[in-house]
Amino acid sequence: xxxxxxxxxxxxxxxxxxxxxxxxxxxxxxxxxxxxxxxxxxxxxxxxxxxxxxxxxxxxxxxxxxxxxxxxxxxxxxxxxxxxxxxxxxxxxxxxxxxxxxxxxxxxxxxxx
Numbered sequence: 001x002x003x004x005x006x007x008x009x010x011x012x013x014x015x016x017x018x019x020x021x022x023x024x025x026x027x028x029x030x031x032x033x034x035x036x037x038x039x040x041x042x043x044x045x046x047x048x049x050x051x052x053x054x055x056x057x058x059x060x061x062x063x064x065x066x067x068x069x070x071x072x073x074x075x076x077x078x079x080x081x082x083x084x085x086x087x088x089x090x091x092x093x094x095x096x097x098x099x100x101x102x103x104x105x106x107x108x109x110x111x112x113x
Contacts, residue, residue, distance in 0.1 A: 031077025033099040046072030053087040
């Protein structure tokens with residue numbers, strides 16, 4: 001019993017380490033897959049300098065932060081897992097983006113919400 005608990009603890013630690021390391025990527029990496037997203041506030045203004053967190057699908061999918069430019073445009077990237085959702089200004093948006101495509105998304109909030 002004691003040995004199996006130690007083994008479960010070790011496996012859990014390894015999984016957490018793997019997920020953490022796969023979530024940390026440099027901002028200017030060359031991604032295997034990518035798409036372009038234009039983010040708007042609900043009043044139609046571009047969502048400039050807003051953090052967009054990609055939520056990756058899969059067993060060890062993880063998350064990665066991206067930031068829109070002054071025009072509300074951001075290039076999202078991923079390696080092997082697809083992006084299943086985005087977190088923007090504390091709201092979740094379910095998405096299904098394909099490699100090489102361009103998308104637009106109007107978020108539920110205004111600039112100062």
